[in-house]
Amino acid sequence: MARALTAVGVLLALLLGGALLLIGTSGDRQAIDPLLSERISLAAARADRLGRPLDFAAVAPFDWDRLLIIDPAAGPKTISDALGFSWPGEVAFQTGDLLVFAQGSGVARYADYRGEGGFDGVRRPVAVFDRAQARFRADGLILRPLSRASGRAR
Numbered sequence: 001m002a003r004a005l006t007a008v009g010v011l012l013a014l015l016l017g018g019a020l021l022l023i024g025t026s027g028d029r030q031a032i033d034p035l036l037s038e039r040i041s042l043a044a045a046r047a048d049r050l051g052r053p054l055d056f057a058a059v060a061p062f063d064w065d066r067l068l069i070i071d072p073a074a075g076p077k078t079i080s081d082a083l084g085f086s087w088p089g090e091v092a093f094q095t096g097d098l099l100v101f102a103q104g105s106g107v108a109r110y111a112d113y114r115g116e117g118g119f120d121g122v123r124r125p126v127a128v129f130d131r132a133q134a135r136f137r138a139d140g141l142i143l144r145p146l147s148r149a150s151g152r153a154r
Contacts, residue, residue, distance in 0.1 A: 048138035064101035117141025
């Protein structure tokens, strides 16, 4: 019995140590926010159904000053160049465009668009919208910017 308890204790210690090692080596990498991804996709569908604009400032009520809409094929260098600093994120799996909410010289949060439609009328591979300009018209689940000044490349 004592050997079994010792073995279980050693196993738990190894598992905990491995978990701490993984956490410690991951650095400051961020991951896609799945709840934000779902909230955005649902808000787009609701905007389409109700014929109202999709306002990202309302859907993402945390601090951010610009929204980057990034093509799924864009690599980390393209994202870093658009942000103006090193991209801190990891994208292991995404279903649509990457939506990066930047605040100053950092990334507040990011999501992927999971709706059935997508973005049209935005620059590729990266479009940048100030918070006040991040409003879109949803038509058949296709999201188009309301402001012509939006979507400038950085």
